[in-house]
Amino acid sequence: MNQSFLEALQNIFPADRLLTRDVELLPYESDALTAFQTKPAAAVLPENDEEIIETVRLCHQHAVPFVARGSGTSLSGGSLPIADGLIIGLNRLNRIKKLDPQQRIAVVEPGVINLSISEAAQPYGLYYAPDPSSQSICTIGGNIAFNSGGAHCLKYGMTSNHVLGMKVVLADGTVTQFGGESIEGVGIGPDLVGLFVGSEGLFGIALEITLRLMPQPELYRTVLAAYDDLGRAGDAVSMVVASGLLPGAMEIMDRLAIKAAEASVNAGYPDAEALLIVELEGEALQVNAEFEQLHGIIEESGAFEIRVAESEAERARIWKGRKGAFSAVGRLSPDYIVQDGVVPRSRLGEALVEIGALKEKYALDVANVFHAGDGNLHPLILYDGREAGALEKAEALAGEILALCVNLGGSITGEHGIGMEKRDYMPAMFSEEELYIMQALRRAIDPKEIANRGKMFPGGEAPALKQHGMHPLEKAGVISRE
Amino acid sequence: MATAIEKCVHCGFCLPACPTYSLLGEEMDSPRGRIYLMKNVLEENLSAADAQPYIDRCLGCMACVPACPSGVEYGDLLVSYRALQERERQRSPLDALARKLVIETLPYPKRFRLAVQTGRIGKALRGALPEAFASMLNLLPETLPPPMPTPPLLPARGERRAKVALLPGCAQQVLAPEINYAAAHALAANGVEVHNPPAAGCCGSILLHVGAEQQAIELARRNFSRFPDDIDAIITTAAGCGSGIHDYELLFKDQPDADRAAAFARKVTDFSAFLSSLGMREPTGFASERRLVYQDACHLLHAQGQHSEARALLNQVPNLRLLPIADAGMCCGSAGTYNIDQPAIAAELGRRKVASILAAEPDLVVSGNIGCITQLRQQLKSIGNPLPVRHIAELLWEACAGSD
16 A cells, blocks of 8 residues: 555545554454454545545555445455455444335435344334344445345345445446335346345445335244154245245254254254244234145145244244254254355255265264255254364265255355355356356456455455354354354 | 453454444444454554553443353453553553542542542632543532431331341442432331441442452452341442442452452342342332433443343332333443543543433433432533432332331
């Protein structure tokens, strides 16, 4: 970073918002994936659009790479700084500029925290649907960069389904508007909002985002079904999907996961090879009608026991075991590898049978706990790191499961994005041509490759993948990669 | 310290809970940022002097502790780090003098009374004094209330249901003797025999808070023999005393008297927690409705996990309407000696707290902590608002008075 660039920054920012000393920069050297640490050359804390735009233009002019950062909660290293680069901290841009209950939209700045939108919309009976586990702190800017999901993305979709429009500054300094205030407007011409959402910060910075708000559900109905075969539970999910029903959540736990949940929270689950939890939510009239249909499908799917939550307390008990299951697996094994793969939900049963076969082949235990509704498989491969060769064996099994996901037409990541963590796995999922098109698009918008340089595209080391076992937040049951 | 630092996974869940992060919006002024700075200082990648301003800005409100999913014991970390740094720290002569004044007067009622009286002279010279002194003087009242000694033994009214001793506290008994007086009488009205050990003194918590570990140990130790053994509980009426005493285990680690310290700490309970677990006798309440805001003291809510105790008592009082406020868990900026050390941030936090209280349109504010009470009174006074702020013990005594 040269002196003239720094001097130009000084013209934009007062000293207390231009951080250059070690003590100011060290706390920015990691996001929530601390396996990576890179101290940036400087960080700026803009307080309005103009400051961001001027900064990006300056970066473009001097070819200085920059990383836009909200709360720094990425679990894939998505907001890791670039050495000799600039951090643009957006958390001070945290105003909700407009909340229109008639139009059901909110216009927000990128540093607004996800949950605070729902809090602001609550008095109008509305909420912002995408709900990542970190919603109490993650920012909308980051949600847009990584197209964040959450427990309810099965029914309501990811962030991209809720962004109507945005004003952006592209990496070359161009300021433009994508989309608008109504969902219809998005259908005209190429979907530039869709292109920008999930681009992992490679195109530029969203300055002002128009979000869709949803009415809060009036009623929940929750069903727990027990099966004597895991594949059958997977098939039941496909049956529900094929029937046209769209539950708020559909979750599966296998025998090992049930055992862990019972040991941990004593949920009182039936003794089964697999449990399926389906929850309907929405307007009472519709939910009650759908419930009849759902009950019929579950009966037909070969469940040997069906329980329906008759009270909020029963509903909470069903969820308690499910939510605690992932962290409870830690009780069964000293070490394990967590996977974050996705398969098309129509092929869930098939995937589970194949994982079962792989489990036999490697003579290792695999626990399955996952968002079945969107095919987000999360096999936990149990091993004992103290045994010679156990880790290698577990890694080989993990590799085969990942390949299986891709071969079935799925994905290498469910929720956390590629970032730094999974960039070397991109070629497993995308062809050379696809990667070429992504690069070409990126260079068309960012010819100097200054926006979040080094992320998403393959190349370089990925030390985080060498970490095994649960993230401490997963152990605490706060987040899950399920 | 190393374990606490290692436990932090930098997830950021502490950020929304942190008052300085919400005010300043910088990583260095967040819990995970401070932990990261402490780590770098301990690993000698960073000088302690560089990190100091950010560590100093931490209120020690502990809001990050319940927010932390990984269970980082931030409070223990901060206390240990501050004590460690204090030994090596170079302070400017003025700064050192201000600190000495705090350490040598606040814990001692007689000295503090004298200091307040002297302070009145100082107020005339305020303009000529450095900021640290000016803010210290601002907190001192114009006049001191007359002492309100409670008898060494206040008998229980009616059937005796418990036997307790009251921790007299330090600055509180000079600034607001009515608090302990009311607490003793409220307890007595509920069938509690209340002992007031004449020689008991400061518990040392305020010293621990500013990193004066050794002095804190000495003060704490003095109290061990001054309380009767055959009591059910030692009652505190200031949040910081309770949370500080619950840290005795850490303070007395590898020290003589560790067992006595632990036994003492086990008996210590906050006034509201004790009364709510004992069960309050049916209060007569008030003739007409009173709208009330309960101000959570950080060292009750975050450090001792008390959210429902005081509220349960208040909800039991007829004609008292408890109003919710926005950001109830956010520190009011009082935080021990914080409004002396960091007056600007303390004032801004106080301003925000008062704004959210006033939005609820209460007739009265109560809190379980003199620090909050002083801070809120000062902030209200600065905007000319006469809203009364009292200790919960005073209100409950009044509400129970009819049963006397």
